[in-house]
Amino acid sequence: MVDELKQYPMPFTRLELAILSIVEGRLAVLLGKRTGRPYAGQWALPGAVLRIDLDRDLEGAAQRIAEERLNTGLPFLRQLCAVGGKGRDPRAPWALSLVYRALLPSDAFAPRPGKRLDELVWRPVEEAMADRTMAFDHAALIRQAVESTRTEIRRLDLPQGFLPESFTLGELQATCEQILGERLDKSSFRRKIDQQHLVEEVPGEMRTGAFRPAALYRLAAHSWPDQRPRE
Template sequence: MVEAMSNPEDIHPRPIVSVDLAIFALTQDGLEVLLTKRGAEPFVGSWALPGGWIHVDEDRDLETAAQRVLTDKTGVATPYFEQVGVFGNTTRDPRGWSLSVTYMALITQNAVIPTQGGNVTDVAWHSISDEATMASLAFDHTAILKAAVTRLRNKVEYTTLPVHLLPEAFTLSELQTVYERLLGRVLDKSAFRKRMAEVDFIEPLAGKMRRGSNRPAQLYQLKQARSTAFFDRTI
């Protein structure tokens, strides 16, 4: 049967396809993204989103390919993951008609062990407010990263996405701080807690508390790992 089919390659040349990742973490300095310095042409020496080709023998599907890239670059195995979109045109890669399938991943920065790949001389975190670096990324990665950041910022308003920037166990105050830093404004404590209670996506870790030099705070965890819930109003 396969032999009887017209093979699209006979008629149409195929575009180049890469899988690229915008890996975000939150630090003291704000939202940061993991970039790799390109070790080969094109754009040798420029910072770029970490990415790779699809290994048609090895990768079962796009998520597997993205997961492979992530694990290669960060050593992180199970982060939050979501497709940002596909970016494709004739000019973004000088080698020809190309396509970037972009995912964004949210991780806890201290979980990362940066490693080095073959085509890459360096891997480093960069603040997304570092305008000079953000404006000079390889390929069209400046525009792609901008789309990913916009998506992330929008989702902060009406989803529980920011929880994935925290470690597995966290307090409500820590979660509120993450929202406040991403939104750039302070939130009311009681309103924040009401929203979180409404969507019922976290549960207290019985007896586990964050202890400091003041009242201990209840630790919580996600009811469903890697899940995201939607508020029915903005936060």
């Protein structure tokens, strides 16, 4: 072990999870009510200290924290950004947070409040971003998560993970509209979707309901790996 290690104090390093979903037709973020200080009783992104004794790498840390705080795993995690500096967290002189984002269909995802959290709620992002009582600088982090997600969708990167196993094109379009908060044109949407070959039809299967049945689609195999570098 070299001097550098002992010599310099390292920052108080945490991971925060920005978990987005569509709840009641609106884009929402999962918030936890803090039990301990600081900001006890206030809302914050679920997060925890990085544990180098437990975590193999950052991805592993994010999964452990999801288990601890939410009692569930998280597919389709994506690293968003790192923020760090003096005065971000009263517990330490210098705090660093690594922010991860997940997109999930809220019905297939049942988090239960874990350690240090009283309660979990889905909060519409517009509210959360404007909330001045949010703990730490988390309102700003949520804004970043939402903006980058909207940019991805505008580019028609499919909302991986947000989608169930199979879905109709109408459902896919509605999901994109809810994330963006605006309506999209049906024929343009479908044209772009199928010229990118990101989805493929599930043969035979149809979704029947009150009206005309719709064809079911699934993510095309080659569109899966979501680990592109950020831009």
